[in-house]
Amino acid sequence: MELIKNRPAPKAKAADGVAVHDAEPVNSPERRELYHKREPIYPKLVHGKFRSAKWIFMILALGVYYLLPFVRWDRGPGAPDQAVLVDFANARFYFFFIELWPQEVFYITGLLILAALLLFLVTALFGRVWCGYACPQTVWTDLFIAVERLFEGDRNKRMRLDKQPWSFDKAWRKISKHAVWLVIAAATGGAWILYFHDAFAVLENFFTGQAALTSYLFFAILTFTTYTLAGTMREQVCTYMCPWPRIQAGLTDQQSLNVMYRVDRGEPRGAHKKGESWEGRGDCIDCKACVAACPMGIDIREGAQLECIGCALCIDACDEIMVKVNRPKGLIAYDTDLNIERRMKGEKTQFNLLRPRVILYAALIAAVSGLMLFGLINRSELELNSYRDRNPNFVTLSDGTVRNGYTLTVLNKAGEPRTLDVSLQTDPMMRMRVIGATEAAPTRLAVPADTTQDFRIFLSLPPEAVDRASEDVTFVVTDPATGETARTEAVFITGEGGR
Numbered sequence: 001m002e003l004i005k006n007r008p009a010p011k012a013k014a015a016d017g018v019a020v021h022d023a024e025p026v027n028s029p030e031r032r033e034l035y036h037k038r039e040p041i042y043p044k045l046v047h048g049k050f051r052s053a054k055w056i057f058m059i060l061a062l063g064v065y066y067l068l069p070f071v072r073w074d075r076g077p078g079a080p081d082q083a084v085l086v087d088f089a090n091a092r093f094y095f096f097f098i099e100l101w102p103q104e105v106f107y108i109t110g111l112l113i114l115a116a117l118l119l120f121l122v123t124a125l126f127g128r129v130w131c132g133y134a135c136p137q138t139v140w141t142d143l144f145i146a147v148e149r150l151f152e153g154d155r156n157k158r159m160r161l162d163k164q165p166w167s168f169d170k171a172w173r174k175i176s177k178h179a180v181w182l183v184i185a186a187a188t189g190g191a192w193i194l195y196f197h198d199a200f201a202v203l204e205n206f207f208t209g210q211a212a213l214t215s216y217l218f219f220a221i222l223t224f225t226t227y228t229l230a231g232t233m234r235e236q237v238c239t240y241m242c243p244w245p246r247i248q249a250g251l252t253d254q255q256s257l258n259v260m261y262r263v264d265r266g267e268p269r270g271a272h273k274k275g276e277s278w279e280g281r282g283d284c285i286d287c288k289a290c291v292a293a294c295p296m297g298i299d300i301r302e303g304a305q306l307e308c309i310g311c312a313l314c315i316d317a318c319d320e321i322m323v324k325v326n327r328p329k330g331l332i333a334y335d336t337d338l339n340i341e342r343r344m345k346g347e348k349t350q351f352n353l354l355r356p357r358v359i360l361y362a363a364l365i366a367a368v369s370g371l372m373l374f375g376l377i378n379r380s381e382l383e384l385n386s387y388r389d390r391n392p393n394f395v396t397l398s399d400g401t402v403r404n405g406y407t408l409t410v411l412n413k414a415g416e417p418r419t420l421d422v423s424l425q426t427d428p429m430m431r432m433r434v435i436g437a438t439e440a441a442p443t444r445l446a447v448p449a450d451t452t453q454d455f456r457i458f459l460s461l462p463p464e465a466v467d468r469a470s471e472d473v474t475f476v477v478t479d480p481a482t483g484e485t486a487r488t489e490a491v492f493i494t495g496e497g498g499r
Contacts, residue, residue, distance in 0.1 A: 018324050020271075021288045026297030027239070027307045038236055040162065043145060044155040044292040048316025057133050058142055066187065069194035073097070076415045079450070086196050098376065101413065103383065110372045114365065121361035123251045125353060126334070127258035128310035131244065137237050138309060140188070140230035144181055145295065151177040155292055181231045182223075189222030235296045238309055245306045254338040255352050259310050261290075261301040261332050264344045269301075272325065283327045290314035290332055300332055382418075383411035384477050384486040394493045400463030402494045408455045408475060410486075412447040418479055420445045422457070425474035429465040430492065433458045445477065459492055466494045 026039045045051075073083040073096050080087060085094040093100040093108070100107055119130055131138060151173045152158045164170055193215045194202060205211040206219075229237050238245065252258065261284075269284035284301065291299050293313045298305050300314045318332040339349040389405035396402055412418050422443050424432050434443060435456035447453045459473065471492040478485045 018285060018287055018321060019289075020286075021292040023288045023292040025291050025294075025299035025302070027235075027305070028299060028302065038233075039297070041235060041295065041297040042155040042158045043295040043313070044289075044317070045149060046289075046293045046313050046316040046320065048319055050312035051316050054133060054142060054311065054313075058139050061134065061136075061139050062143065066191050069191065069199035075099070079415060080198060082198055084195060085198075088196060099413070101411065103411065104379075107372065107375070110368055110375075114368050114372070117361055117365045117368065120251055121358065121365065123248050124253070124256055124355070124357050124361060126310075127252060127256055128245075128248055128308070131238065131248075131309035132259075132311035135309075137229060137242070138311070140184075140226060141234050141295065143184065144230045144234075147180050147184070148177055151180075178231075181227055185223045185227035185231070186219075188226040189219040189224075192222045193218050235307065238296065239307050249306075251357075253355070253357070254341075255336050255355060257334045257336060257351075258304065259300060259308065259312050259315060259332065260335040260337075260340065261303070262330070262335060262340060262343075263301075263303075264340050266301070266331050278327075283322065283325075283331050285321065285325060287321055289317040289321050293317035304337075380484070380486065381413040382420075382477070382479065382484050382486045383413070384475060384488045385409040385411075386475050386488045386490045388490055388493075394495050396495065397460075400466070401460050402463075402466050402492075403458055403460045404492050406457045406459065406475075406490060408445075408457055408477075408488075409452060410445060410447050410455065410477060411452050412449065415449050417449045418447050418481075420447060420477045420479055422455075423476045423478070424459070425476060425487075426492070427461065427465060427471055429462055430471070430473070431460045431462075433460070461492065461494060466496055469494060469496050 021044075023044075026041055068084055069082065071083040072081045073094075074081055075094070080094060082094065083096050085092075087094065091102045098107075122129055148158065152161050161170055161173065190206070193206075193211075196218075197212075197215065202211055202215060206215060266282040266284035269282050269286045272278070272281070272285045288299075290301065291297075291314075293316070294300070295311065295313065296307045296309060298307045300308065312334070315330075315332045315334075319329040322329050322331055336351070339351075342349055385408070387407045387409070389407075394402050394404050408422065410420065422432075422434065422445055424430060432443070434445070435458070437444060445453070445455055457475075461471070471494065473490045473492050474487055475490060476485055476487045
């Protein structure tokens with residue numbers, strides 16, 4: 001960084017055939033204040049492998065978001081056939097072949113932990129690639145800028161248009177841009193509600209005014225936030241609202257790959273004319289193409305900055321210039337702090353991906369993934385819970401028999417009804433009575449398909465067996481057709497000994 005601070009004053013002209021931009025870093029350290037009115041940023045369109053990668057990822061991400069609710073998945077009769085559905089009304093979450101009940105919310109927790117660990121791992125290896133390519137704020141902002149560029153032109157045209165007085169040409173361009181932004185925002189809000197209802201049904205009901213009030217409410221909220229965050233706030237969301245830039249600094253080290261200006265090669269910078277020698281100077285010709293391309297309004301040459309989202313568009317912009325001045329590409333590139341230091345000392349560069357923090361994140365990801373996979377493979381379609389009556393804890397009948405009341409909750413996750421047998425594992429003298437059962441089938445429980453069903457049960461212990469304060473009880477339900485069982489522990493209270 002000393003090379004940057006001590007660089008000589010730039011020359012007046014750049015190399016022949018290379019345009020010099022008048023771009024200034026909007027978010028330079030000298031301009032950062034506690035409150036600073038937003039200055040518009042006009043990112044210039046660049047061409048290159050990273051810009052192409054962003055286009056591809058943006059199309060894939062938007063395609064998945066908008067089209068996924070319409071993908072069908074056959075789960076049998078009576079079950080919803082939408083592949084991804086958050087069914088609040090029936091307390092279910094469907095993800096293709098996986099159906100989660102409220103009792104299995106730990107899978108959602110595990111998925112969130114897994115996503116966080118993956119983010120930690122990727123950040124430790126490649127810096128903020130999530131922010132630069134996959135973050136929804138980046139994807140939608142990129143889309144909105146593309147629309148803006150379509151109607152108002154590239155950087156210089158947009159800047160001139162904003163400075164012009166209002167005219168018919170300026171009005172139709174601005175109105176058209178905002179109209180398309182609103183359509184995109186509405187489509188984004190509309191797609192969101194499709195994940196919570198049957199997509200085709202809610203789509204029809206929405207336009208006929210028959211959808212639920214919450215559908216219109218969340219449609220309005222998502223439309224407003226998309227239009228505001230991606231259309232007008234843009235880089236301010238990343239700089240002021242998102243906590244991730246503050247966190248990610250703790251996840252990287254000197255060997256993490258980040259978008260970097262190779263100061264060891266670029267300095268001292270300055271304008272360069274065709275035919276002049278490159279001896280005694282760096283490769284940076286101070287054309288500011290990297291600043292003009294940056295959607296965050298920063299100058300990557302000022303070093304690592306909180307505002308940098310790692311989109312790598314400055315790499316494409318710089319590589320274009322390096323080709324024009326016949327210098328090697330990669331003046332701005334994915335590199336590490338350690339490698340820059342090593343080159344400045346005349347040492348060879350090296351990349352070390354297997355570092356302790358990387359191994360730790362990978363091990364945790366493997367452990368969480370293994371646990372979730374084991375849980376899914378061994379997931380039961382039959383669950384049982386019991387709740388003992390608390391008021392009163394027990395009842396002593398006229399003949400001295402002690403009775404406890406229980407509620408058994410049976411979860412039948414299968415797609416067909418079941419008839420189950422309930423049994424006890426406890427003192428052989430204990431008797432069980434299922435309320436509502438017939439004499440012909442006193443221990444049979446009929447549970448409809450895909451349902452949680454409660455049953456009332458009384459347990460009784462004769463007076464000659466009441467010789468302790470409590471007795472451990474295990475309820476067992478068995479499906480005679482499949483042999484599948486579920487059990488739950490409980491306690492029988494006798495009141496003996498003052499309890």
